[in-house]
Amino acid sequence: NAGVTQTPKFQVLKTGQSMTLQCAQDMNHEYMSWYRQDPGMGLRLIHYSVGAGITDQGEVPNGYNVSRSTTEDFPLRLLSAAPSQTSVYFCASSYLTGVDEQYFGPGTRLTVT
Amino acid sequence: KNEVEQSPQNLTAQEGEFITINCSYSVGISALHWLQQHPGGGIVSLFMLSSGKKKHGRLIATINIQEKHSSLHITASHPRDSAVYICAVSNTDKLIFGTGTRLQVFP
Numbered sequence: 001n002a003g004v005t006q007t008p009k010f011q012v013l014k015t016g017q018s019m020t021l022q023c024a025q026d027m028n029h030e031y032m033s034w035y036r037q038d039p040g041m042g043l044r045l046i047h048y049s050v051g052a053g054i055t056d057q058g059e060v061p062n063g064y065n066v067s068r069s070t071t072e073d074f075p076l077r078l079l080s081a082a083p084s085q086t087s088v089y090f091c092a093s094s095y096l097t098g099v100d101e102q103y104f105g106p107g108t109r110l111t112v113t
Numbered sequence: 114k115n116e117v118e119q120s121p122q123n124l125t126a127q128e129g130e131f132i133t134i135n136c137s138y139s140v141g142i143s144a145l146h147w148l149q150q151h152p153g154g155g156i157v158s159l160f161m162l163s164s165g166k167k168k169h170g171r172l173i174a175t176i177n178i179q180e181k182h183s184s185l186h187i188t189a190s191h192p193r194d195s196a197v198y199i200c201a202v203s204n205t206d207k208l209i210f211g212t213g214t215r216l217q218v219f220p
Contacts, residue, residue: 031206042117042199042210050206058207090156099143099203104156 001026006091006105013081013112021076021108023091029103031094032074033058034066036087037107043090049074050097081112116140119200119211126218132187134214136200139181146208147174147185148199156199159185190218 007022033048045058049068065077089108094100117138147160160167160174167174176183195218200211
């Protein structure tokens, strides 16, 4: 099993550009989530999904969209990038909910200039 | 005040020392997670516990539900234990994270 994969690993965007961060898992996990990690702060939840077709907002959802058309994939879209979105983004999955063991992807380091 | 607080924020140790990292939380939880993040950035789950104590190799995690407190212990520390250790709690469908403890173990 590949586990949780994320692409790209690094990305530089100009302000106003849009892009999609990809996340996929091959463990048949129902729960998937996106976090951002900023210096001096804990991981913060952006959006999460408890199953295909179901998504919900986390703590910091503004400026981001998600969809969950399949169990395997959970892409994160930046609609119009801003310097405040410079961060490291992690995708994670677990069997059913946040109660279960979490599996993290390797992260995407995004810089917005 | 953060809902999950870790202490200390930074910790240095000599190889072989016994290490303790603490986590306190202020919300109701269904489980507590300890995670490890190496300098390369990857995050791995070390423990998930809702009561008592768990042990894996040189790592031991304990939780006191009444006191809303958990500790992560590392026995006979080694330079390869150098990493950021993150405490997180499961609150309904979400995880709430502490800011992490940066551990450096010197030979």
